[in-house]
Amino acid sequence: MSxxxxxxxxxxxxxxxxxxxxxxxxxxxxxxxxxxxLVRALRGYHGSLxxxxxxxxxxxxxxxxxxxxxxxxxxxxxxxVIQRYLQPCHVSIDLLSGITIVELRAGIHxxxxxxxxxxxxxxxxxxxxxxxxxxxxxxxxxxxxxNPPPNIDPQDLLPLNSLIVVKQPLFEVWFKRKxxxxxxxxxxxxxxxxxxxxxxxxxxxxxxxxxxxxxKGKHDMTTMDTWNAIACYTxxxxxxxxxxxxNELVLARDLFSDRAMAYLxxxxxxxxxxxxxxxxxxxxxxxxxxxxxxxxxxxxxxxxSHDQAxxxxxxxxxGLREFRGCYQICSMVLKAGCVDDMRLEDExxxxxxxxxxxxxxxxxxxxxWKLIRKGxxxxxxxNDIASYAAAVEVKDAGEMGRGLFANRIIREGRVVLAExxxxxxxxxxxxxxxxxxxxxxxxxxxxQISAGEALLEKTLASLQNLGPExxxxxxxxxxxxxxxxxRPFETALSTHDQxxxxxxxxxxxxxxxxxxxxxxxxxxxxxxxxxxxxxDEGLWIQASYTNHSCNPNCKVSSYGDMLVLRAVRRIxxxxxxxxxxxxxxxxxxxxxxxxKANWDFECGCEA
Numbered sequence: 001m002s003x004x005x006x007x008x009x010x011x012x013x014x015x016x017x018x019x020x021x022x023x024x025x026x027x028x029x030x031x032x033x034x035x036x037x038l039v040r041a042l043r044g045y046h047g048s049l050x051x052x053x054x055x056x057x058x059x060x061x062x063x064x065x066x067x068x069x070x071x072x073x074x075x076x077x078x079x080x081v082i083q084r085y086l087q088p089c090h091v092s093i094d095l096l097s098g099i100t101i102v103e104l105r106a107g108i109h110x111x112x113x114x115x116x117x118x119x120x121x122x123x124x125x126x127x128x129x130x131x132x133x134x135x136x137x138x139x140x141x142x143x144x145x146x147n148p149p150p151n152i153d154p155q156d157l158l159p160l161n162s163l164i165v166v167k168q169p170l171f172e173v174w175f176k177r178k179x180x181x182x183x184x185x186x187x188x189x190x191x192x193x194x195x196x197x198x199x200x201x202x203x204x205x206x207x208x209x210x211x212x213x214x215x216k217g218k219h220d221m222t223t224m225d226t227w228n229a230i231a232c233y234t235x236x237x238x239x240x241x242x243x244x245x246x247n248e249l250v251l252a253r254d255l256f257s258d259r260a261m262a263y264l265x266x267x268x269x270x271x272x273x274x275x276x277x278x279x280x281x282x283x284x285x286x287x288x289x290x291x292x293x294x295x296x297x298x299x300x301x302x303x304x305s306h307d308q309a310x311x312x313x314x315x316x317x318x319g320l321r322e323f324r325g326c327y328q329i330c331s332m333v334l335k336a337g338c339v340d341d342m343r344l345e346d347e348x349x350x351x352x353x354x355x356x357x358x359x360x361x362x363x364x365x366x367x368x369w370k371l372i373r374k375g376x377x378x379x380x381x382x383n384d385i386a387s388y389a390a391a392v393e394v395k396d397a398g399e400m401g402r403g404l405f406a407n408r409i410i411r412e413g414r415v416v417l418a419e420x421x422x423x424x425x426x427x428x429x430x431x432x433x434x435x436x437x438x439x440x441x442x443x444x445x446x447x448q449i450s451a452g453e454a455l456l457e458k459t460l461a462s463l464q465n466l467g468p469e470x471x472x473x474x475x476x477x478x479x480x481x482x483x484x485x486x487r488p489f490e491t492a493l494s495t496h497d498q499x500x501x502x503x504x505x506x507x508x509x510x511x512x513x514x515x516x517x518x519x520x521x522x523x524x525x526x527x528x529x530x531x532x533x534x535x536d537e538g539l540w541i542q543a544s545y546t547n548h549s550c551n552p553n554c555k556v557s558s559y560g561d562m563l564v565l566r567a568v569r570r571i572x573x574x575x576x577x578x579x580x581x582x583x584x585x586x587x588x589x590x591x592x593x594x595x596k597a598n599w600d601f602e603c604g605c606e607a
Contacts, residue, residue, distance in 0.1 A: 028438060031440070032440050032442075035081055035440050035442060036442050039081075039083050039442055042107070042173050043107065046105075046106055046107030046108070053101070053102070053139060053140075053141065053183065054140065054183075055140070056120070056132075056134065056138070056140045059121060059132045059140060059142075060121075061120060061121040061122065061132055062121075062122055063121060063122035063123070063124040063130075063131075064124060064126070079127055079438045079440060080127060080128075080146060080147075080438070080439050080440065080453055081440045081442065082439070082440065082441045082442060082443065082504075083442050083443075084442075084443060085443065085482075085483075085504040086109050086170060086188065086504070087189075087483075087502055087504070087505075088188075088189035088191055088192055088500050088501070088502050088503075089111075089167040089168045089189075089191070089192050089500075090500060091112075091167070093114055093165050093167060093194055096112060096113055096114035096167060096168075097112060097113055097114070098113070098114055098115070098116060099113040099114065099115055099169070100115070100135050100136065100137055100139065101115070101117075101135045101137070101139040101140070101141050102137065102139055104169065104171040104185075105171060106171055106172070106173045106183075107171070107172065107173065108170075108171060109168060109169075109170045110168055110169050110170075110171070111168050112168070113168060113169065114165050114166065114167050114168070114169075115135065115165070115166045115169045115185065116135065116136065116163065116164075116165055116196065117133035117134060117135050117143070117163070117164055117165075117166065118133060118134050118135075118161065118162070118163055118164075119131055119132075119133055119143075119158050119159065119160055119161060119162050119163075119164060120132055120133065120134045120140065120160070120161070121133075121160075122155065122160065123154035123155045123157065123158040123159075123160075124154050125154050127144070127146075128144045128145050128146040128147070128148060129144070129145040129148045129154040129157055129158060130142060130143065130144050130145075130154075131143050131154070131158045133164070133185070141183055141184065141185055142183065142184040142185070143158075143166070143184065143185045143187070144184050144185070144186050144187070145157065145158070145187045145190070145193060146186065146187065146188050146503075147188065147190065147456065147457065147460060147503055148190070149190065149460070149461065149464065150457055150458075150461050151266065152227055153227070156227045156228065159198055162195065162196075162197060162198050163195075163196040163197040164193060164194065164195055164196055165193075165194040165196050166185055166187060166192065166193060166194075167191075167192040167193075167194065168192060169185045169187075170185065170186045170187075170188075171183070171184075171185055171186075172184050172185070172186050188503050188504070189500070189501065189502065189503050190460075190501070191499070191500040191501065198231065208235070208239070209239060210236040210237070210239050210240050210241075210248075210251050210252075210255065211236075211251060212236075213232050213233065213235045213236030213239070213255075214232075214233065214236050214251065214254060214255055214258065216232040217229045217230075217232035217233040217236065217255075217258055217259075217262070218258065220232060221258070221261075221262060221265075226262045226265045226266050227266075229258075229259075229262045230259055230262045230263065230266075233255050233256075233258055233259035233262065234259065236251075236255045237252070237255050237256070237259070240252050240255070246286070249282055249285075249286055250286075252282055253279045253282040253283055253286075253309070254279075256275045256276075256278040256279040256282065256309070257275070257276065257279040257308050257309040257312070258308075259275050260272045260273075260274075260275035260276040260278075260279060260308075260309060260312040260313075260316075261308055261312055263275060264312050264315060264316060264319075266465075267319070267461075267465050268464065268465045269316045269319035269320045269465055269466060269467070270316075270320065270465060270466060270467045270468075271465075272312050272315075272316040272319075273312075273313060273316035273317065273320065273467075275312075276309045276310070276312040276313035276316060277313060279309035280309050280310060280313060283309070307339070307344070310329060310333060311344075311347075311348075313329060314326050314329040314330055314333075314351060315351065317329070318351065318354070318355060318358075319465075320466060320467050320470075321358075321386065321387070321420075323355050323358045323359040323362060323386065324359065326351070326355045327352070327355045327356065327359060330348060330351055330352035330355055331352070333348055334348055334349065334352060354384065357386075358384075358385070358386035359386070361385060361386040361388060361418075362386040362387060362388055362390075363388075363390065364388070364390075365388035365390065365391070365414075365415045365418055367385065367415075367418065369559075372385065372559045372560075372562065373559065375559075375560070376559050376560050381424060381426065381536075381560040381561055382424075382560065382561055383420065383559065383560050383561055383562045385418075385420055385562055386420070387418060387419045387420050387542070388415060388417065388418040388419075389417055389418075389419065389542050391406060391407060391408055391410055391415075391416060391417070392404050392405060392406060392407060392416060392417055392542070392577060393405055393407050394542075394545050397547060397576060400547045400601075401478060401547075402478075402545055403545055403546070403547045403576045403577070404417070404542065404543075404545040404546050404547075404576070404577040405574060405575065405576050405577065406571045406572065406573055406574065406575050406576075406577060407573060407574075408573055409570070409571070409572060409573060410567045410570070410571040411567065411570055412567050412568065412569050412570055413566060413567060414566065414567050415564060415565070415566055416554055416565040416566060416567050416571065416577060417542055417543060417546075417563075417564070417565040417577070418562060418563070418564045418565075419540045419541070419542050419543050419562070419563050419564075420540075420561055420562055421538040421539060421540055421561040421562070421563065422459065422462055422470070422474065422538075422539050422540060422541050423455055423458035423459040423461070423462050423538060423539045424455075424458060424536065424537075424538040424539075424560075424561040425454035425455040425457075425458050425536065425537050425538070426454070426536050438453075439453050441507075454537075455510055455514060455537050455538070455539065456503075456506065456507055456510060459474075459506055459510060459539060460501065460503065460506060462474075463499065463501050463506065464499060464501070468499075471499060471501075473541050474506075474509065474541060475505070475509070477509045477512070477513050477541065477544050478509070478512050478513065478544075479505060479508040479509045479512060480508050480511065480512045480600065482504070482505050482508035482509075509539075510539060512599065513539055513544035514537050514538065514539045515537070515538060515539070515540065515543070515556075515563070516535040516536070516537050517535065517536050517537070517538060517558040517563065536558075538558075538561060538563065540563045543556075543563050543565065546565070546577050546578060546579045547576065547578055547579075548578065548579065548580065548581040548582075548595065548599070548601075548603065549578035549579070549580065549605060550580065550584065550591070550603065550605035551605065552568070552578040552579045552580045553567060553568060553569055553571050553575065553577065553578055554566060554567055554568060554571075554577055554578065554579050555568050555579075556579050565577065565579065581594075581595060581598075581599065582594050582595060591603070
């Protein structure tokens with residue numbers, strides 16, 4: 001049997017398995033091993049030239065027009081197949097040499113190279129964002145962007161007729177569902193995709209001025225199209241007059257302020273904060289240059305500035321969990337008494353009161369548990385609560401690596417740690433839709449069916465939206481020996497102003513540190529079903545440092561995205577905080593086997 005016949009046979013068996021929606025759970029393991037065999041067979045094409053390139057006419061540039069037959073399967077499945085871990089490119093596109101489609105080699109990650117291409121097909125979602133691209137020679141190929149950012153339309157990330165650069169393109173020989181071979185360029189790390197020219201704005205950029213771009217952005221905001229609004233404000237900033245003309249400075253302030261609000265609406269707190277600071281700095285410079293405009297500098301500052309920028313700055317700090325900074329801005333605004341609109345003053349007062357409450361929680365670990373429990377019962381997962389970690393610190397734990405240690409006496413029943421999740425995903429069985437995430441990581445021995453891929457999406461969003469200090473803390477977590485190279489913390493910015501984040505490093509950290517939970521596990525931490533697919537799953541940075549003991553000093557409970565550790569006995573200063581990774585009602589041998597398989601350590605406990 002030829003290599004191609006072997007591959008076609010494997011594809012046939014795989015399609016039969018996927019089509020059997022009623023027995024999906026039973027078939028996932030067989031699909032996983034079929035994928036493994038298929039990938040091994042496809043390696044026979046590695047290093048070869050693209051033999052099966054289609055012409056532009058052979059591709060469906062309009063994208064899929066029909067939804068799948070509803071009778072095909074009762075479960076909608078998103079499948080992510082990982083063949084190997086490849087790190088993102090940390091090199092500027094200016095230092096990469098060009099490559100064309102016909103020069104690509106199957107199965108090769110073309111390091112040091114870049115592909116300049118034009119988007120010629122409609123972009124759509126199908127296990128990532130997919131489209132068709134064309135290079136300068138007129139050759140075409142499919143492009144798939146795995147793990148795209150949330151809440152973005154595919155045609156916003158990959159607009160028709162736009163020019164993109166793919167850094168270090170990975171060229172894959174893959175297959176279509178009907179069994180034909182397919183060639184595609186795969187992008188796993190979002191920072192490896194660079195927008196070179198957005199066709200939606202390029203044609204107008206030499207005609208529209210900053211004021212007109214601002215108006216277009218305002219219009220997009222009224223239709224809740226924040227992604228395009230940000231693009232319009234960015235174009236307006238690019239064509240600003242560099243002079244210090246007062247009118248141009250006012251326009252610059254407004255553009256930064258409006259873009260900050262758009263970022264805030266998208267939950268991108270770090271970028272919102274930076275733009276709001278820029279708008280406030282411009283206003284402050286205008287005030288310093290015109291001190292005679294008002295006898296009361298504070299009054300001038302608030303009345304003449306775009307109040308929106310201060311609001312965004314304070315709200316972004318709240319979202320970044322920087323409550324002290326938020327408190328200072330709220331205090332300054334309310335003390336000045338310069339908010340004329342009663343509704344806005346109420347909003348400032350509400351933010352001020354919330355900030356005081358969060359600051360108190362973070363300092364004292366005192367919470368309104370009754371209110372929190374009531375919210376969880378209504379399926380309120382995202383709690384407006386601050387984390388409390390004042391009683392613990394991360395220290396070296398010898399053979400255990402790093403651990404969490406008490407820095408004071410903690411009495412039985414007291415809160416040791418209360419932490420809001422860095423990322424949180426609902427379990428599949430609790431969702432309204434019959435949608436399932438399946439991760440086929442072929443570097444491992446078994447498939448993953450859970451909130452795992454959804455948790456990856458949430459984690460990537462948090463890494464994009466929160467500040468660099470959050471990224472540094474996240475990448476300090478244990479990753480099971482993932483080879484991060486010379487860059488232990490992915491904090492560098494790419495040439496297009498977004499963090500360079502290694503998706504596979506993130507995935508490795510999630511595997512070693514995520515926890516199954518709730519939505520309410522106040523008294524349920526000994527249940528046997530902690531790792532079942534219908535459980536919620538989250539990642540808590542501080543709690544990730546707690547090591548295992550079969551005789552722990554803390555009990556874990558959860559309230560939505562809030563994880564709480566309470567002392568089950570008196571804990572002395574310097575004592576390590578421990579929890580039980582596996583319920584004690586699991587047999588001794590099985591418990592130790594689970595610990596070895598999931599966390600790669602031998603438990604020395606005799607219990």
